[in-house]
Amino acid sequence: MMKKSSHQTSAAFNSCVIHWFRRDLRLADNAALNAAVSASAKQGTPLVPLYVIDPSVHGSSVCGRVRLHFILESLNALRESLASHGMQLRIERGDAQKRVPEFARDVGASSVFFERELNEAALKRDKAVQEGLNEIGVNVKSFHGFTLYDPDWLLKQADGEAPKGMKGFLTLIEKIGPPSRPEAFDEETAKSLPVVGQGKQDRDDGSEQENDSVEDKTKIQESEKRKQMKGNEVPTIDDLRKSNEDEDIPAGVHGGEKLKGGEKAALDRLHAFTKRDGGRAVRDFSKPETSPAAVDPRATTALSAYVAIGALSSRTFFHSVVDAGGDGDGGQGGIQTTLRGQLLWREHFWSLAYSIPNFERMQGNPLCRKIDWRDDKEALERWRKGRTGFPWIDALMTQLRVDGFVHHLGRHSVACFLTRGDLWISWEEGAKAFQQLLIDHDHALNAANWMWLSCSAFFNRYFRVYSPVTFANKWDSDGEFIRRYIPALRRMPKKYIHEPWLAPLAVQKKAGCIIGKDYPKPMVDHKQVSKHNVQKMKEAFSRGHYGSPSSSPPPNLMVTECSSDDTGKEPASKKAKTQ
DNA sequence: GGCTAGTTGCCTGT
DNA sequence: ACAGGCAACTAGCC
Numbered sequence: 001m002m003k004k005s006s007h008q009t010s011a012a013f014n015s016c017v018i019h020w021f022r023r024d025l026r027l028a029d030n031a032a033l034n035a036a037v038s039a040s041a042k043q044g045t046p047l048v049p050l051y052v053i054d055p056s057v058h059g060s061s062v063c064g065r066v067r068l069h070f071i072l073e074s075l076n077a078l079r080e081s082l083a084s085h086g087m088q089l090r091i092e093r094g095d096a097q098k099r100v101p102e103f104a105r106d107v108g109a110s111s112v113f114f115e116r117e118l119n120e121a122a123l124k125r126d127k128a129v130q131e132g133l134n135e136i137g138v139n140v141k142s143f144h145g146f147t148l149y150d151p152d153w154l155l156k157q158a159d160g161e162a163p164k165g166m167k168g169f170l171t172l173i174e175k176i177g178p179p180s181r182p183e184a185f186d187e188e189t190a191k192s193l194p195v196v197g198q199g200k201q202d203r204d205d206g207s208e209q210e211n212d213s214v215e216d217k218t219k220i221q222e223s224e225k226r227k228q229m230k231g232n233e234v235p236t237i238d239d240l241r242k243s244n245e246d247e248d249i250p251a252g253v254h255g256g257e258k259l260k261g262g263e264k265a266a267l268d269r270l271h272a273f274t275k276r277d278g279g280r281a282v283r284d285f286s287k288p289e290t291s292p293a294a295v296d297p298r299a300t301t302a303l304s305a306y307v308a309i310g311a312l313s314s315r316t317f318f319h320s321v322v323d324a325g326g327d328g329d330g331g332q333g334g335i336q337t338t339l340r341g342q343l344l345w346r347e348h349f350w351s352l353a354y355s356i357p358n359f360e361r362m363q364g365n366p367l368c369r370k371i372d373w374r375d376d377k378e379a380l381e382r383w384r385k386g387r388t389g390f391p392w393i394d395a396l397m398t399q400l401r402v403d404g405f406v407h408h409l410g411r412h413s414v415a416c417f418l419t420r421g422d423l424w425i426s427w428e429e430g431a432k433a434f435q436q437l438l439i440d441h442d443h444a445l446n447a448a449n450w451m452w453l454s455c456s457a458f459f460n461r462y463f464r465v466y467s468p469v470t471f472a473n474k475w476d477s478d479g480e481f482i483r484r485y486i487p488a489l490r491r492m493p494k495k496y497i498h499e500p501w502l503a504p505l506a507v508q509k510k511a512g513c514i515i516g517k518d519y520p521k522p523m524v525d526h527k528q529v530s531k532h533n534v535q536k537m538k539e540a541f542s543r544g545h546y547g548s549p550s551s552s553p554p555p556n557l558m559v560t561e562c563s564s565d566d567t568g569k570e571p572a573s574k575k576a577k578t579q
Numbered sequence: 580g581g582c583t584a585g586t587t588g589c590c591t592g593t
Numbered sequence: 594a595c596a597g598g599c600a601a602c603t604a605g606c607c
Binding site (some may be wrong): 029163164165167168171397459460461462463464538541544 | 598599600601602603604605
Binding site (some may be wrong): 165166167286287288289290330333334335336337338341342345408409412416459460461463464465466470471474546 | 584585586588589590591
């Protein structure tokens with residue numbers, strides 16, 4: 001992976017400050033970046049913005065093409081806006097743990113600034129990076145910015161223990177008040193900074209702010225060529241992905257609205273949503289009432305993708321929503337269902353992910369119920385590829401692979417189907433698939449919602465099972481959504497669109513879709529299987545086993561048999577509470 | 580220590 | 594259209 005090293009960088013600068021971009025691909029409301037600007041000004045040295053393309057973050061098993069494309073597009077946008085302030089984004093490739101200290105040494109940096117990431121793996125990596133940098137005498141300064149509140153501060157307000165439920169969390173939020181206002185990028189100081197190398201170099205593209213659309217692409221291609229020598233161009237997706245290791249997506253799928261990467265695109269989208277329907281889209285927002293079948297325009301903001309990579313700060317999002325009148329209590333539905341509430345769910349789940357050990361796993365996670373999920377690679381693969389034989393599930397899974405974006409309730413449907421509803425496969429397998437395929441993947445939200453849907457944590461009414469037919473009928477009664485993502489069913493009449501296996505053979509023939517040949521037969525009898533699974537759930541609840549950090553085997557041990565007596569014998573209530 | 584309510588299901592009976 | 598069943602966890606409140 002380290003094929004392209006930076007000869008160019010060595011001995012280029014006497015001294016500089018590095019801002020290491022990670023999940024903060026924006027200029028606005030970026031405390032770490034502003035601090036780096038200010039430190040550079042104080043030192044009178046250039047600011048070098050750095051991004052590292054790292055296999056453990058961008059590799060194909062954890063980051064699919066859709067998100068990778070979105071990140072690269074966002075990087076190009078970031079690069080342009082940095083350039084307009086006289087700064088050149090450096091792109092390095094390799095294991096960040098090694099590359100960051102190497103790069104800092106090569107460019108003679110005095111300090112490295114970055115915004116803190118909060119998930120377990122990133123925290124571990126950053127600790128190692130910090131040690132590596134300190135060893136060579138480089139200072140490290142990290143700042144909060146990913147969530148609404150600094151999680152350490154938030155936990156202190158909660159007496160060291162994050163509330164386990166949303167209600168308690170909202171009480172806490174009421175106590176501490178709204179998050180602080182976003183801060184603007186310090187352009188003035190940034191513009192005054194010395195420039196790397198021999199001044200402006202070839203960065204003379206009129207800067208200011210032009211419309212980035214049609215001509216932008218060719219412009220980027222051109223400038224990419226020019227930069228080829230310099231080792232700091234944003235790679236294209238083809239540089240990073242061999243040929244088409246793509247998920248065989250059926251021909252003729254009509255994807256949904258595409259999300260354009262970048263900070264400006266994020267802000268444009270945010271403002272468009274706050275103005276939608278004269279502000280009613282924000283004021284009357286109620287999550288459970290938004291349609292999972294709406295694709296263009298989508299029923300929700302889809303801004304999660306930008307928040308997940310930090311092209312939009314959660315504080316900016318929060319305050320725009322409040323300023324647009326989205327500060328209501330959500331009426332019947334409660335605050336939780338409002339748009340502001342969505343950001344508070346995010347905050348809630350991050351406060352837990354940050355403080356509960358092994359939050360992204362069942363094993364060793366004191367919040368997560370132990371359930372004897374089965375290991376079935378073939379069934380998992382059918383779910384992943386959208387070949388379950390249930391049009392609603394398959395359309396959603398195809399949407400996941402094509403668009404990388406699925407409405408929340410659609411995610412519920414497929415998650416319930418994979419886990420407690422039908423296939424009885426571990427939520428961790430589902431979470432892995434989502435991590436790879438979602439454009440808005442977020443460690444805390446992904447793990448929390450999978451635990452929620454699988455009744456492993458937070459939610460426990462396991463008899464509420466999503467039906468792949470009834471629920472589909474509720475939101476997509478005429479089958480428009482199905483036909484968009486499953487070309488084989490395009491001519492299937494409405495009457496059979498959600499249960500094509502019930503169509504008489506003559507109807508199937510006329511529709512050009514023989515079930516079992518052109519489209520699979522349903523892989524399970526949903527009614528029968530889900531009924532059986534509810535019983536298994538009941539048993540799992542009465543066993544009351546939970547993960548526990550003290551008595552668990554190492555987390556990477558994939559457990560298929562969980563009823564053994566290794567850990568968590570006590571009833572849940574006793575165990576989970578005290579840890 | 581008891582009571583209440585909880586972001587978003589489905590099916591059946593009235 | 595709507596209530597009750599499914600089966601019963603857990604936190605927060607009094």
